[in-house]
Amino acid sequence: MNAAEETLIVTQARDWHVRQLGGLTPAEADALRDWLDASAAHAAAFEQVGALWSDLGWDEILNAKALDRAAARERRAVRGGGGIRSWLQAVLRPRGLLAAGGAGLLAAALALAVFFTLPGDPLVTGPGAGQTQVYQTAIGEIREVELADGSRVTLGGRTAIRVDFGRDARAVRLVAGGDALFEVARDESRPFTVQAGTLSATVLGTVFEVNRSSGTTAVGVVEGRVRVQGQGGGDAVLQAGDRIVAEAGAPWQREQMQPDQAARWMQTRLAYRDTPLSDIVADVNRYHAGGVRLGSADLGALRVTSSFRIDQLETALSGIALSHGLELVRTGDGGFVIRRPGTAE
Known part of the structure; x- marks a missing residue:
């Protein structure tokens, strides 16, 4: 397998992982199983992407089911008030x-x-x-x-x-x-x-x-x-x-x-479903002094589904960058840049 084929498989694994986080339809779930069964390399890449995501240590990935679970926890916490x-x-x-x-x-x-x-x-x-x-x-x-x-x-x-x-x-x-x-x-x-x-x-x-x-x-x-x-x-x-x-x-x-x-921002938690990355950056910059910048303006159109606390910011931004094939770079002033790998601002 050459480098181009390996890159393609990793990209496909990342795409499937992001879609799975947002919730798969029955047809999509069948398609994912077919893709995994088609090659041991597919299964290995998917497992590696999932392991890396888990290592990021997020408290919550925002999708419909995650929202429902979080809402249930919060309702129980304030029930009877x-x-x-x-x-x-x-x-x-x-x-x-x-x-x-x-x-x-x-x-x-x-x-x-x-x-x-x-x-x-x-x-x-x-x-x-x-x-x-x-x-x-x-x-x-x-x-x-x-x-x-x-x-x-x-x-x-x-x-x-x-x-x-x-x-x-x-x-x-x-x-x-x-x-x-x-x-x-x-x-x-x-x-x-x-x-x-x-x-x-x-x-x-x-x-x-x-x-x-x-x-x-x-x-x-x-x-x-x-x-x-x-x-x-x-x-x-x-x-x-x-x-x-x-x-x-x-x-x-x-x-x-x-x-x-x-x-949720009153608890310094920001939550998004299918939201432009530019909006998320604008929101984060109201709560984080160092700020977040995008390496190029076109990245702002990327759609993101996520939930995180401000004290989880670097981990959350790393996960967002990973899910779109981007990289997160810390700047000298305490801020962050999300950009394509190998590029500079």
């Missing part, structure tokens, strides 16, 4: 964050030097004090603020929101990419609207999550109902457990989620 505030406290507490008006600063654990303000104080106040305010977090910071109407917003790392409250409406805009969990105080005379990317979500009083990366915006409902509208004319009413994912230039995808799967 008193409603949404108990759930929020449960997901915040494991990381030592403060659930009631506190500033949970992960930067200390990550040895980051960042600036932050006292809980509830906006970093910027526009004209008309009490009407327009901007709240933002630093890299690695998770912070909860209470708004003037009694609503609460938990912001993920490097997230900024602009809050405009008037007599007839309450408006919030995610200024750039970021993560935010909203617990909206009910006020039937003033709808509460969040604008993020191409989506807007309107409620009277409920709990929902908004995530925005460079090319993707998502809205997931934890409790109550949310009306989601898009600039292109899309319109949907989401119930608890519904999630809308909008990628630039693509139709909306409507998904089901367990409400207690929301806001």
Whole structure:
């Protein structure tokens, strides 16, 4: 067997392994068995790829079954607690964050030097004090603020929101990419609207999550109902457990989620299913000071299914790179580069 044939078999083994992690259909499972039976070299390569993946020591590979198992564990952990505030406290507490008006600063654990303000104080106040305010977090910071109407917003790392409250409406805009969990105080005379990317979500009083990366915006409902509208004319009413994912230039995808799967970033866990690598890099860079870069722009289009904690970052990125035939390189400033083997930035 020559080098080209060996490379082809390893590539096929890697592809089959990644597909298996995401869950095989019966037809795909039959095709995998046929491929393994066709050659001892196939079986050996598949075994080697699986062994290397296992050696990476991941806590969780995100696929449909893994999500279900994780959700079941988390539901058991918070079962019997008193409603949404108990759930929020449960997901915040494991990381030592403060659930009631506190500033949970992960930067200390990550040895980051960042600036932050006292809980509830906006970093910027526009004209008309009490009407327009901007709240933002630093890299690695998770912070909860209470708004003037009694609503609460938990912001993920490097997230900024602009809050405009008037007599007839309450408006919030995610200024750039970021993560935010909203617990909206009910006020039937003033709808509460969040604008993020191409989506807007309107409620009277409920709990929902908004995530925005460079090319993707998502809205997931934890409790109550949310009306989601898009600039292109899309319109949907989401119930608890519904999630809308909008990628630039693509139709909306409507998904089901367990409400207690929301806001995993509050535990510094990031979870993705069939997500562009560029979005994952953007998210990681809100929680990791060193940052992650791509060796070439086209790598951002690669689709990734994964779940990891920020403290597992290097292991997780190694696995992602491996699954796509790439390599992970540590940089001198504590960051990482994902690139094709043998290339330089």
